[in-house]
Amino acid sequence: xxxxxxxxxxxxxxxxxxxxxxxxxxxxxxxxxxxxxxxxxxxxxxxxxxxxxxxxxxxxxxxxxxxxxxxxxxxxxxxxxxxxxxxxxxxxxxxxxxxxxxxxxxxxxxxxxxxxxxxxxxxxxxxxxxxxxxxxxxxxxxxxxxxxxxxxxxxxxxxxxxxxxxxxxxxxxxxxxxxxxxxxxxxxxxxxxxxxxxxxxxxxxxxxxxxxxxxxxxxxxxxxxxxxxxxxxxxxxxxxxxxxxxxxxxxxxxxxxxxxxxxxxxxxxxxxxxxxxx
Amino acid sequence: xxxxxxxxxxxxxxxxxxxxxxxxxxxxxxxxxxxxxxxxxxxxxxxxxxxxxxxxxxxxxxxxxxxxxxxxxxxxxxxxxxxxxxxxxxxxxxxxxxxxxxxxxxxxxxxxxxxxxxxxxxxxxxxxxxxxxxxxxxxxxxxxxxxxxxxxxxxxxxxxxxxxxxxxxxxxxxxxxxxxxxxxxxxxxxxxxxxxxxxxxxxxxxxxxxxxxxxxxxxxxxxxxxxxxxxxxxxxxxxxxxxxxxxxxxxxxxxxxxxxxxxxxxxxxxxxxxxxxx
Numbered sequence: 398x399x400x401x402x403x404x405x406x407x408x409x410x411x412x413x414x415x416x417x418x419x420x421x422x423x424x425x426x427x428x429x430x431x432x433x434x435x436x437x438x439x440x441x442x443x444x445x446x447x448x449x450x451x452x453x454x455x456x457x458x459x460x461x462x463x464x465x466x467x468x469x470x471x472x473x474x475x476x477x478x479x480x481x482x483x484x485x486x487x488x489x490x491x492x493x494x495x496x497x498x499x500x501x502x503x504x505x506x507x508x509x510x511x512x513x514x515x516x517x518x519x520x521x522x523x524x525x526x527x528x529x530x531x532x533x534x535x536x537x538x539x540x541x542x543x544x545x546x547x548x549x550x551x552x553x554x555x556x557x558x559x560x561x562x563x564x565x566x567x568x569x570x571x572x573x574x575x576x577x578x579x580x581x582x583x584x585x586x587x588x589x590x591x592x593x594x595x596x597x598x599x600x601x602x603x604x605x606x607x608x609x610x611x612x613x614x615x616x617x618x619x620x621x622x623x624x625x626x627x628x629x630x631x632x633x634x635x636x637x638x639x640x641x642x643x644x645x646x647x648x649x650x651x652x653x654x655x656x657x658x659x660x661x662x663x664x665x666x667x668x669x670x671x672x673x674x675x
Numbered sequence: 676x677x678x679x680x681x682x683x684x685x686x687x688x689x690x691x692x693x694x695x696x697x698x699x700x701x702x703x704x705x706x707x708x709x710x711x712x713x714x715x716x717x718x719x720x721x722x723x724x725x726x727x728x729x730x731x732x733x734x735x736x737x738x739x740x741x742x743x744x745x746x747x748x749x750x751x752x753x754x755x756x757x758x759x760x761x762x763x764x765x766x767x768x769x770x771x772x773x774x775x776x777x778x779x780x781x782x783x784x785x786x787x788x789x790x791x792x793x794x795x796x797x798x799x800x801x802x803x804x805x806x807x808x809x810x811x812x813x814x815x816x817x818x819x820x821x822x823x824x825x826x827x828x829x830x831x832x833x834x835x836x837x838x839x840x841x842x843x844x845x846x847x848x849x850x851x852x853x854x855x856x857x858x859x860x861x862x863x864x865x866x867x868x869x870x871x872x873x874x875x876x877x878x879x880x881x882x883x884x885x886x887x888x889x890x891x892x893x894x895x896x897x898x899x900x901x902x903x904x905x906x907x908x909x910x911x912x913x914x915x916x917x918x919x920x921x922x923x924x925x926x927x928x929x930x931x932x933x934x935x936x937x938x939x940x941x942x943x944x945x946x947x948x949x950x951x952x953x
Contacts, residue, residue, distance in 0.1 A: 507737075507762040514737045514764075518757050521730040525758055528734015531719070535695075536738075555754070558727035 398441050400615045406482075407437045408674050411644050413478035415667065417491040418658035423503070424494070425471040427654030431578035431612070431639040432472045432545060438618045439465055439543055440479045449622055450543060454484035457510060463540050464513055464529050468522020469547040469576060470504030471656065477501050477509070485511035520553035522546060523573060527562045530571040530632075545574045549581040551592040557602070563632035564603030571632045572625050573604075576612065580641035584652040599634045612637025644671065676830045679809035680769060681706035684743065687817050688714045694817065697732050697744040699723055705745050705769075729754035736764035741817065743767045748788045748824065756795055759822050763797045767816045772802070772826040773856045773902030774925075774943075777934035784929040785826075790907020792824040793881050799823035800881040802855040802909070804835040808878055811838045828856025828902070829934070838878050840887035846873030849952055850895040852888070852920070854878065854909045857900050860938065863945035864900075868952050877909060885916040892918050899923065900948055902938070923951055 398406070410433050418424025439450045450463045467476050474494060481488040486500060486509070493499035500508075506515035513529075516522045526544035533540050550556055563571055575595060583589050596606045605628045607621040618637065625633040641655065642648030645667050648659075659667065688694045688710070696718045698707055711718050721728045729751040732742035736759070746768050748755060759766045772785045792800050801816070801823060803809040809827055815838060816823045835841060835858060844862060848870035853861040854877050865872035875891045877883070899910035901924040910922030925941060938944040942951065 514733060514758070514762055517761055518753070521726070521754055521758050524727045524730030524754070525734045525737070527727075528731040529737060530734070531731070532695075532735045532738045532740055535716070555724075555726045555730070558724035559730070562721060562724070562727060562731060 398443060403437055403441055403615050405675050406441050407433050408644075408671055409482070410437060410475055410478045412668065412671050413491055414474045415645075415659055415664065417474055417478070417494045419661070419664050420492055421494050421496055422658055424474055424658040425656040426645070426658060427580065427642040427648050427651065428469075428547070428578065428656060429472040429475050430643040430645060430648070431641050432469060432547070432576045433475050433643070434613045434615060435545060435574050435576060435618060435637060436467075436475050436479055438615055438622070440483065442615065442619055444619060444623055449619075451540070452483070452511065454511065457485070461540060464526070464542045466514065466516065466522045466526045466529070466542065466544040467505055468516050468519065468550060469545050470516040470519060472547075473501070473503065473505045476505060476512075480509070480511035483511070519550050520555050523556055523559035524562070526571055526573070527559050527566070527568060530563070530568040531566050533570055534566070534568070539570070542571045543574065544571070545576060548575060548577045548579060548592055548595070549586050549589070551575070551595060552590045560599060560602045560604065567630040568632045569629050572622070573632065573634045575634060575636045576639050577637060578639045578641040580650070580652050580655050582652075582656055595636055603631060604634045605631045606634045606636055609635055609637040612639035613643055676803065676806050676809045676827055677704075677771070678706055679806045679813065680827070681709045683810045683813035684710045685713055687813065688717060691741055691817055693739055693741040695719070695735055695740045695742050697721060697728055697742055699725060699728060699745065701745060725750040726754045730758040732766050733758040733762065733764050736766050737762075741765050741767070743769060745769050747783065747785055748791055749785060752791055760795045760797045763821060765820055766822050767825065768823070769825045769827065771828065773828050774929055774934050774937045774941075775829040775856060777932050777937050780931040781928045786902070786925045786929055787904045787907065788824070788826060789880060789903050789909070790911075793907060793912065797822055798881065799879070800826070801838070801878060802826045802880055803838065803878050804855055804858040804876055805830050805833050807833060808835050808838055812878070826855060830856055830859065834858045834862070835876050835878065840884050840891060841876050842873065842891060843876050844872065844874040846871040848872065848895065850875060850892050850897050851952065852877055852897065852899045852909060852913045854880065854901055857902050857943065860943065860945045861900050861948060864948035864952065867945055867949040870952055872952060877913070880909060880912045883912050883916060888913055888916040888918070897921070898952060900943070902943060923948060
């Protein structure tokens, strides 16, 4: 899939997320928009003719599968839209997101096809990923574990407990994406509890850190992933500068859109614009 | 009783290739050096990061491993709940409960652990009363799928007969339900008491065998004795079977001191219990 196709996939994911969230009147669209390109790159992009993340809806438990842990669970809708597109479940399930008796819960759980384990709350996904990566090493498997956290999760102590575990056990099969969208429920991350110097912190913990200046640029994201293949005996952090609300002009960098669904009026403004880009 | 841990693990590892052992910083306390001699590659030490440990083991369980993990459960409740019990993973938690760690003081005495673990859906709770039972509980845990908590205590010699609800002493005036480390004291109390005391040991607190409990109780006045909070522990589990029970146990926090002195102070020694069986 070339960059143009990846960009179109991203637009489609945005449309699906906005539509589903609007239908049920629940979602975290501002927060979800920032991570779309990271997830699309993981699930659709190819490097050297091989998908970045090896998963197959027809063989979900196959031995050579890779793992994606979305610790940033509030962005689950984006992952669900992708998994539906990849054939793990019917796309109509998105219409019942986070509703009673529905397949798709607000945050990912292990009951959902394509999801391993799940992250029903923030802050522990990196530890789960460490466990997966350690057990893969114990079995001498080369499968990779990708985990996505959002910058406000770095406020939580467990992330750093996991960071030292990953370095202690030389988990070079673990790639952590930090979606640095700089926004959380109460406003700018900087104002709530600053998590600056992320690169220096992870480096001090013994990680290899790669900075992606534009976390919405597929070339940059994939370049970092390619580089991650060459790192040995160290866990890898790909630090992506992203924009909260990316793709919805009026919602970009606005805390007010962090954890809401769009209104009918807002939808009528943004949907035609996005649809036009496909 | 604690020695049952290392003895059973070495035995179990022979039969269960998926068995993996996790420890914070207490290999000596748990006697894991023997396990390490035989199965060093299956023993992971993760330092004092209990929350992280509870999530890391879930990563192992997601790949089909069977982690046995030594944790004080109150230090990592959220992680046990969200990363182990919500996805219903095959993780076995082993802890030391009660006043046994006397001189270590209030911070290390688990006196609410059973209440916390009983409340979690999918979690089973075992409170063995001697070495043989602890061995049996470890085997049961390995044989049954799903998360469980095994609460151990410092008990020498043999007191019980086997895992389950068991009448240890017959009596016709009152019926005392007891668990884990308190069995010895209650048997002594039964001798001291002027009443004819029936002593019933309960080693599986969840799922509790209601029929057996009701049969043992008959028409007798019922008591429960536990080195645990009177809220949420054995007493409440027995009351859940439909009995009215006078609960003897901890009504506040513990403190530093020799375990036998603390039992005396909190009225959980044989004389204190006998006095209260009125």
